[in-house]
Amino acid sequence: MIDQAWLRQRLTELKLGFMFLTQLPLRHDAEVAKGDLARALWSAPLVGVVVGFAGAIVFSIALVLHVPLLPAAVLTVAATTLLTGALHDDGLADVADGFGGGATRERKLEIMRDSRIGTYGVVALILSFMLRVCAIAELGDDMAVLAALIAAHAGGRAAIPLFMHIVPSARADGLAADAGVPSQTVSLVAVVIGAAALLAGLDIKGGIIALLLLAGAGAFMAWLSWRQIQGQTGDVLGALEQVGEIIVLLIAAAIVATPR
Incomplete structure (x- = not known):
């Protein structure tokens, strides 16, 4: 019997x-203490499942209304971006601006905290949206888009707690520092959920390839963030999610495009 308190x-x-991780209007009357979010991040890939499902609904509605594939894909990405409040997109842009435009660690962190966007950030967002839109349009079929979006959004978020567990915060304050450090158990649960979504949304071969590429991308992001700012921030975590999401969508599109 399940323990009710648990x-x-x-x-x-x-x-x-x-x-x-979303803009859903949920209420939480109790005060959120430091560490609460870190303990909750096992749920990140489950949030991704819901975000991906919502995007797939928009894509299906667009097809029913005879919207062509490319604008249907644009509407899909717009819907997921709206649902998440562009949280991860903002992180990607800030990392591109900070890592690309700052000469010192302190300057990079200053740029990343600046709400204004620069050339590197604009280019990063354009490339991110183009890659995701084109990959979704290539999938074509609404069921293929559903599977790919769930895999991409769950897989892209699954590494966040593990990344926070391994790479220390670059700041004493800020979003990532205030969240706390997820435990090994929280990190493992998130990875397992994300891996299950990848294997279910792609085929076994595609899921394994995605896992390997996501692991490589995570290792590279860890090395890069340490080299650039000696740690991670909330922006780095957002960029990590975006890179993971793109990787999975491109793999899904490649599977569809490969002759059987």
């Missing part, structure tokens, strides 16, 4: 995950 705690953590 279940309530997990449901609270799931709600915190949705509150932090």
